[in-house]
Amino acid sequence: MERGLDDDRLLDLLGEVLDETDPVPADAATTARSADLGGADAELAELVFDSLLDDRDVAVRSEPGAGGEVRSLTFTAGDRTIEIDLTGGELVGRVSPGDRPAVEILQGPPAPPVPVEVDDLGRFRAAVRPGPLRLRVGSATTPWVTR
Amino acid sequence: MGTASDELGQTRFEDLVPRAVAGDRLAWEALVHRLQRVAWRSIAGFDLGSEDRKDAFAATFFRLNERLSTIREPAKLPGWVATTARNEVHTLLRARRRLRTTDPHDLPAVASPDVGEERVIEDELKTAVRRGFEALSARCQELLRLVTLDPPLSYAEVGELLHMPHGSIGPTRQRCLEQLRGTSALRPFVAGR
Numbered sequence: 346m347e348r349g350l351d352d353d354r355l356l357d358l359l360g361e362v363l364d365e366t367d368p369v370p371a372d373a374a375t376t377a378r379s380a381d382l383g384g385a386d387a388e389l390a391e392l393v394f395d396s397l398l399d400d401r402d403v404a405v406r407s408e409p410g411a412g413g414e415v416r417s418l419t420f421t422a423g424d425r426t427i428e429i430d431l432t433g434g435e436l437v438g439r440v441s442p443g444d445r446p447a448v449e450i451l452q453g454p455p456a457p458p459v460p461v462e463v464d465d466l467g468r469f470r471a472a473v474r475p476g477p478l479r480l481r482v483g484s485a486t487t488p489w490v491t492r
Numbered sequence: 493m494g495t496a497s498d499e500l501g502q503t504r505f506e507d508l509v510p511r512a513v514a515g516d517r518l519a520w521e522a523l524v525h526r527l528q529r530v531a532w533r534s535i536a537g538f539d540l541g542s543e544d545r546k547d548a549f550a551a552t553f554f555r556l557n558e559r560l561s562t563i564r565e566p567a568k569l570p571g572w573v574a575t576t577a578r579n580e581v582h583t584l585l586r587a588r589r590r591l592r593t594t595d596p597h598d599l600p601a602v603a604s605p606d607v608g609e610e611r612v613i614e615d616e617l618k619t620a621v622r623r624g625f626e627a628l629s630a631r632c633q634e635l636l637r638l639v640t641l642d643p644p645l646s647y648a649e650v651g652e653l654l655h656m657p658h659g660s661i662g663p664t665r666q667r668c669l670e671q672l673r674g675t676s677a678l679r680p681f682v683a684g685r
Contacts, residue, residue, distance in 0.1 A: 350682055352669055355621070359672075360640035362621045369532040373546040377531075377553035378524045389558060397586055416587070453550065475543075477551040489554045491547070491583040 388485040390422035422485035436473045443467025446483035505566035513561045527573045533637050534574040535581045548580040571649035623677035632668035
Protein backbone atom coordinates (compact mmCIF):
# COMPACT_ATOMS: atom_id res chain seq x y z
CA MET A 346 0.00 0.00 0.00
CA GLU A 347 1.86 3.07 -1.23
CA ARG A 348 -0.19 5.79 0.29
CA GLY A 349 2.01 8.66 1.32
CA LEU A 350 1.81 9.40 5.00
CA ASP A 351 4.39 12.12 5.33
CA ASP A 352 4.27 14.46 8.32
CA ASP A 353 2.12 17.10 6.68
CA ARG A 354 -0.42 14.59 5.41
CA LEU A 355 -0.58 12.81 8.75
CA LEU A 356 -1.00 16.08 10.66
CA ASP A 357 -3.75 17.20 8.28
CA LEU A 358 -5.56 13.91 8.66
CA LEU A 359 -5.20 14.01 12.41
CA GLY A 360 -6.59 17.55 12.54
CA GLU A 361 -9.65 16.41 10.57
CA VAL A 362 -10.11 13.31 12.70
CA LEU A 363 -9.91 15.32 15.93
CA ASP A 364 -12.50 17.79 14.67
CA GLU A 365 -14.81 14.94 13.71
CA THR A 366 -14.45 12.83 16.84
CA ASP A 367 -14.58 15.73 19.31
CA PRO A 368 -16.51 18.55 17.63
CA VAL A 369 -17.40 21.78 19.41
CA PRO A 370 -20.92 21.16 20.76
CA ALA A 371 -23.43 23.32 18.90
CA ASP A 372 -25.09 24.58 22.09
CA ALA A 373 -21.77 25.64 23.60
CA ALA A 374 -20.84 27.50 20.41
CA THR A 375 -24.24 29.23 20.41
CA THR A 376 -23.72 30.34 24.00
CA ALA A 377 -20.29 31.71 23.12
CA ARG A 378 -21.58 33.57 20.07
CA SER A 379 -24.42 35.15 21.99
CA ALA A 380 -22.10 36.90 24.48
CA ASP A 381 -23.30 40.45 25.06
CA LEU A 382 -21.18 42.88 23.06
CA GLY A 383 -22.58 45.81 25.03
CA GLY A 384 -20.47 44.60 27.92
CA ALA A 385 -17.31 45.55 26.06
CA ASP A 386 -17.86 49.22 26.94
CA ALA A 387 -19.07 48.72 30.49
CA GLU A 388 -16.84 49.50 33.41
CA LEU A 389 -15.15 46.27 34.43
CA ALA A 390 -14.87 45.79 38.17
CA GLU A 391 -11.56 44.39 39.36
CA LEU A 392 -11.31 41.08 41.17
CA VAL A 393 -9.17 41.79 44.23
CA PHE A 394 -9.75 38.60 46.22
CA ASP A 395 -10.94 35.08 45.47
CA SER A 396 -10.68 32.57 48.31
CA LEU A 397 -10.51 29.77 45.76
CA LEU A 398 -7.31 31.17 44.29
CA ASP A 399 -5.70 32.33 47.51
CA ASP A 400 -3.53 29.50 48.80
CA ARG A 401 -3.13 30.88 52.31
CA ASP A 402 -6.85 30.91 52.72
CA VAL A 403 -7.40 27.51 51.16
CA ALA A 404 -4.87 26.04 53.57
CA VAL A 405 -7.13 26.65 56.55
CA ARG A 406 -10.29 25.63 54.78
CA SER A 407 -12.25 22.48 55.20
CA GLU A 408 -11.21 19.22 53.63
CA PRO A 409 -11.88 18.47 49.97
CA GLY A 410 -15.35 17.17 49.38
CA ALA A 411 -16.80 18.81 52.47
CA GLY A 412 -20.21 20.20 51.69
CA GLY A 413 -21.36 23.75 52.20
CA GLU A 414 -18.00 25.32 51.55
CA VAL A 415 -18.05 29.06 51.05
CA ARG A 416 -16.17 30.80 48.26
CA SER A 417 -15.62 34.48 48.96
CA LEU A 418 -14.83 37.04 46.29
CA THR A 419 -14.21 40.77 46.47
CA PHE A 420 -14.38 43.22 43.56
CA THR A 421 -13.74 46.93 43.37
CA ALA A 422 -15.12 49.43 40.87
CA GLY A 423 -14.16 53.04 41.44
CA ASP A 424 -14.87 53.68 45.12
CA ARG A 425 -17.37 50.85 45.30
CA THR A 426 -16.59 47.48 46.87
CA ILE A 427 -18.60 44.36 46.07
CA GLU A 428 -18.24 41.30 48.28
CA ILE A 429 -19.95 38.01 47.58
CA ASP A 430 -20.05 34.60 49.23
CA LEU A 431 -21.02 31.64 47.07
CA THR A 432 -22.30 28.48 48.71
CA GLY A 433 -23.59 25.83 46.36
CA GLY A 434 -26.75 27.30 44.90
CA GLU A 435 -26.81 30.51 46.91
CA LEU A 436 -25.15 33.88 46.58
CA VAL A 437 -24.99 36.34 49.45
CA GLY A 438 -23.46 39.73 48.79
CA ARG A 439 -22.88 43.23 50.01
CA VAL A 440 -22.01 46.43 48.21
CA SER A 441 -20.49 49.42 49.91
CA PRO A 442 -21.15 52.21 50.03
CA GLY A 443 -24.67 50.89 50.49
CA ASP A 444 -26.41 53.49 48.36
CA ARG A 445 -28.70 50.81 46.94
CA PRO A 446 -27.29 50.59 43.42
CA ALA A 447 -29.13 48.36 40.95
CA VAL A 448 -27.71 44.84 41.19
CA GLU A 449 -28.25 42.16 38.58
CA ILE A 450 -26.95 38.63 38.31
CA LEU A 451 -25.95 37.38 34.87
CA GLN A 452 -25.62 33.68 34.18
CA GLY A 453 -24.80 33.13 30.56
CA PRO A 454 -26.16 35.11 27.61
CA PRO A 455 -29.17 32.85 26.93
CA ALA A 456 -30.61 33.74 30.34
CA PRO A 457 -31.62 37.38 30.91
CA PRO A 458 -30.03 39.33 33.79
CA VAL A 459 -31.87 38.78 37.08
CA PRO A 460 -32.37 41.88 39.24
CA VAL A 461 -31.92 41.35 42.96
CA GLU A 462 -33.22 43.38 45.86
CA VAL A 463 -30.63 45.32 47.86
CA ASP A 464 -31.45 46.30 51.44
CA ASP A 465 -30.55 49.51 53.29
CA LEU A 466 -27.19 48.11 54.31
CA GLY A 467 -26.28 47.14 50.75
CA ARG A 468 -26.91 43.44 51.29
CA PHE A 469 -28.50 41.08 48.82
CA ARG A 470 -29.18 37.37 48.45
CA ALA A 471 -30.14 35.22 45.48
CA ALA A 472 -30.36 31.64 44.28
CA VAL A 473 -27.92 30.87 41.46
CA ARG A 474 -27.60 28.04 38.96
CA PRO A 475 -24.37 26.10 38.39
CA GLY A 476 -22.02 27.59 35.79
CA PRO A 477 -20.26 30.92 35.30
CA LEU A 478 -21.82 34.09 36.65
CA ARG A 479 -21.15 37.79 36.88
CA LEU A 480 -22.76 40.75 38.61
CA ARG A 481 -23.77 44.11 37.28
CA VAL A 482 -23.66 46.70 40.04
CA GLY A 483 -24.66 50.20 39.01
CA SER A 484 -22.66 50.97 35.89
CA ALA A 485 -19.96 48.38 36.60
CA THR A 486 -19.81 44.70 35.73
CA THR A 487 -17.64 42.13 37.45
CA PRO A 488 -15.49 39.73 35.41
CA TRP A 489 -17.00 36.31 34.89
CA VAL A 490 -16.63 34.02 37.87
CA THR A 491 -15.77 30.49 36.82
CA ARG A 492 -17.57 27.97 38.97
CA MET B 493 -22.11 27.62 8.13
CA GLY B 494 -23.61 30.96 9.02
CA THR B 495 -23.37 34.23 7.24
CA ALA B 496 -20.71 35.49 9.57
CA SER B 497 -18.26 32.76 8.66
CA ASP B 498 -19.03 33.02 4.94
CA GLU B 499 -18.55 36.73 4.82
CA LEU B 500 -15.77 37.18 7.33
CA GLY B 501 -14.10 33.78 7.31
CA GLN B 502 -10.90 35.10 5.81
CA THR B 503 -10.83 38.42 7.59
CA ARG B 504 -7.78 38.87 9.78
CA PHE B 505 -8.06 39.02 13.56
CA GLU B 506 -6.54 42.50 13.38
CA ASP B 507 -9.61 43.65 11.45
CA LEU B 508 -12.23 41.59 13.29
CA VAL B 509 -11.32 42.71 16.81
CA PRO B 510 -11.91 46.46 16.36
CA ARG B 511 -15.15 45.75 14.52
CA ALA B 512 -16.39 43.51 17.33
CA VAL B 513 -15.36 46.10 19.93
CA ALA B 514 -17.43 48.65 18.00
CA GLY B 515 -20.45 46.38 18.41
CA ASP B 516 -20.40 44.54 15.05
CA ARG B 517 -22.10 41.25 15.94
CA LEU B 518 -21.06 39.52 12.71
CA ALA B 519 -17.42 40.27 13.48
CA TRP B 520 -17.83 38.85 16.99
CA GLU B 521 -19.51 35.71 15.67
CA ALA B 522 -16.73 35.30 13.12
CA LEU B 523 -14.18 35.59 15.92
CA VAL B 524 -15.95 32.89 17.91
CA HIS B 525 -16.26 30.71 14.83
CA ARG B 526 -12.57 31.02 14.05
CA LEU B 527 -11.40 30.42 17.61
CA GLN B 528 -13.88 27.86 18.92
CA ARG B 529 -11.85 24.82 17.92
CA VAL B 530 -8.74 26.24 19.58
CA ALA B 531 -10.68 26.70 22.81
CA TRP B 532 -12.44 23.35 22.67
CA ARG B 533 -9.47 21.24 21.75
CA SER B 534 -7.09 22.87 24.19
CA ILE B 535 -9.34 21.67 27.03
CA ALA B 536 -9.63 18.08 25.84
CA GLY B 537 -8.23 15.32 28.01
CA PHE B 538 -8.91 16.90 31.39
CA ASP B 539 -10.82 15.12 34.13
CA LEU B 540 -13.95 17.18 33.48
CA GLY B 541 -17.58 16.30 32.88
CA SER B 542 -19.04 17.41 29.57
CA GLU B 543 -21.11 20.18 31.19
CA ASP B 544 -18.05 21.50 33.01
CA ARG B 545 -16.08 21.45 29.77
CA LYS B 546 -18.83 23.44 28.06
CA ASP B 547 -18.85 25.91 30.95
CA ALA B 548 -15.10 26.39 30.67
CA PHE B 549 -15.47 26.83 26.91
CA ALA B 550 -18.25 29.40 27.26
CA ALA B 551 -16.45 31.23 30.06
CA THR B 552 -13.41 31.56 27.77
CA PHE B 553 -15.45 33.48 25.21
CA PHE B 554 -17.26 35.54 27.87
CA ARG B 555 -13.82 36.56 29.08
CA LEU B 556 -12.61 37.29 25.56
CA ASN B 557 -15.73 39.40 25.11
CA GLU B 558 -15.13 41.42 28.28
CA ARG B 559 -11.42 41.88 27.49
CA LEU B 560 -11.79 42.51 23.77
CA SER B 561 -11.01 46.21 23.93
CA THR B 562 -7.76 45.45 25.78
CA ILE B 563 -6.40 42.95 23.23
CA ARG B 564 -3.25 44.57 21.89
CA GLU B 565 -1.99 41.90 19.54
CA PRO B 566 -4.96 40.29 17.80
CA ALA B 567 -2.66 37.96 15.88
CA LYS B 568 -1.91 36.23 19.18
CA LEU B 569 -5.58 35.53 19.89
CA PRO B 570 -5.34 31.76 19.31
CA GLY B 571 -2.66 31.51 22.00
CA TRP B 572 -4.63 33.80 24.32
CA VAL B 573 -7.76 31.71 23.88
CA ALA B 574 -5.93 28.43 24.50
CA THR B 575 -4.29 29.79 27.66
CA THR B 576 -7.52 31.31 28.95
CA ALA B 577 -9.49 28.11 28.29
CA ARG B 578 -6.96 26.02 30.21
CA ASN B 579 -6.97 28.53 33.07
CA GLU B 580 -10.75 28.23 33.21
CA VAL B 581 -10.40 24.47 33.43
CA HIS B 582 -7.85 24.71 36.25
CA THR B 583 -10.14 27.07 38.15
CA LEU B 584 -13.07 24.68 37.66
CA LEU B 585 -11.05 21.67 38.74
CA ARG B 586 -9.95 23.60 41.77
CA ALA B 587 -13.53 24.58 42.51
CA ARG B 588 -14.38 20.89 42.33
CA ARG B 589 -11.43 20.20 44.63
CA ARG B 590 -10.13 17.77 42.11
CA LEU B 591 -7.01 19.58 41.02
CA ARG B 592 -4.23 17.03 40.89
CA THR B 593 -0.89 17.93 42.34
CA THR B 594 0.87 15.56 39.95
CA ASP B 595 2.77 16.78 36.94
CA PRO B 596 0.26 17.14 34.10
CA HIS B 597 2.45 14.93 31.94
CA ASP B 598 1.96 12.03 34.30
CA LEU B 599 -1.78 11.99 33.85
CA PRO B 600 -3.06 8.69 32.50
CA ALA B 601 -4.11 8.41 28.90
CA VAL B 602 -7.64 9.61 28.41
CA ALA B 603 -9.92 7.97 25.90
CA SER B 604 -11.67 10.14 23.35
CA PRO B 605 -15.01 11.52 24.52
CA ASP B 606 -18.06 9.37 23.93
CA VAL B 607 -19.37 11.59 21.17
CA GLY B 608 -16.72 10.08 18.92
CA GLU B 609 -17.98 6.57 19.37
CA GLU B 610 -21.32 7.30 17.78
CA ARG B 611 -19.95 9.02 14.74
CA VAL B 612 -19.08 6.65 12.00
CA ILE B 613 -16.02 7.65 10.08
CA GLU B 614 -16.24 6.06 6.69
CA ASP B 615 -12.75 6.49 5.56
CA GLU B 616 -10.63 3.60 6.79
CA LEU B 617 -7.44 5.63 6.91
CA LYS B 618 -9.13 8.15 9.17
CA THR B 619 -10.41 5.33 11.33
CA ALA B 620 -6.86 4.06 11.60
CA VAL B 621 -5.60 7.54 12.52
CA ARG B 622 -8.26 7.79 15.21
CA ARG B 623 -7.43 4.38 16.66
CA GLY B 624 -3.72 5.10 16.50
CA PHE B 625 -4.20 8.43 18.26
CA GLU B 626 -6.20 6.78 21.06
CA ALA B 627 -3.31 4.37 21.60
CA LEU B 628 -0.79 7.18 22.15
CA SER B 629 0.40 8.45 25.52
CA ALA B 630 -1.58 11.29 27.08
CA ARG B 631 1.38 13.57 26.53
CA CYS B 632 1.55 12.85 22.81
CA GLN B 633 -2.21 13.21 22.50
CA GLU B 634 -2.12 16.59 24.19
CA LEU B 635 0.74 17.85 22.06
CA LEU B 636 -0.70 16.58 18.79
CA ARG B 637 -4.08 18.17 19.56
CA LEU B 638 -2.35 21.52 19.91
CA VAL B 639 -0.09 21.33 16.86
CA THR B 640 -2.91 20.38 14.46
CA LEU B 641 -5.09 23.41 15.10
CA ASP B 642 -6.40 25.85 12.54
CA PRO B 643 -5.65 28.69 13.15
CA PRO B 644 -2.32 27.30 14.36
CA LEU B 645 -0.60 27.97 17.64
CA SER B 646 3.09 28.87 17.49
CA TYR B 647 5.58 26.44 19.02
CA ALA B 648 6.25 29.14 21.62
CA GLU B 649 2.56 29.15 22.55
CA VAL B 650 2.34 25.36 22.64
CA GLY B 651 5.47 25.29 24.80
CA GLU B 652 3.92 27.70 27.30
CA LEU B 653 0.68 25.72 27.46
CA LEU B 654 2.47 22.45 28.09
CA HIS B 655 5.25 23.90 30.26
CA MET B 656 7.83 22.59 27.80
CA PRO B 657 10.84 24.44 26.36
CA HIS B 658 9.89 25.87 22.96
CA GLY B 659 12.82 24.12 21.35
CA SER B 660 11.56 20.70 22.36
CA ILE B 661 8.14 21.01 20.72
CA GLY B 662 9.40 20.19 17.22
CA PRO B 663 11.41 17.10 18.24
CA THR B 664 8.60 15.88 20.53
CA ARG B 665 6.06 16.34 17.76
CA GLN B 666 8.33 14.26 15.55
CA ARG B 667 8.59 11.48 18.13
CA CYS B 668 4.83 11.47 18.63
CA LEU B 669 4.21 11.25 14.87
CA GLU B 670 6.62 8.33 14.70
CA GLN B 671 4.75 6.65 17.55
CA LEU B 672 1.51 7.24 15.70
CA ARG B 673 2.90 5.67 12.52
CA GLY B 674 4.12 2.76 14.60
CA THR B 675 0.74 1.94 16.15
CA SER B 676 -0.84 -1.31 15.04
CA ALA B 677 -3.73 0.66 13.57
CA LEU B 678 -1.55 2.75 11.25
CA ARG B 679 1.29 0.37 10.44
CA PRO B 680 -0.54 -1.19 7.48
CA PHE B 681 -0.79 2.24 5.87
CA VAL B 682 2.83 3.13 6.21
CA ALA B 683 4.92 2.15 3.21
CA GLY B 684 7.96 -0.05 3.77
CA ARG B 685 7.05 -1.35 7.23
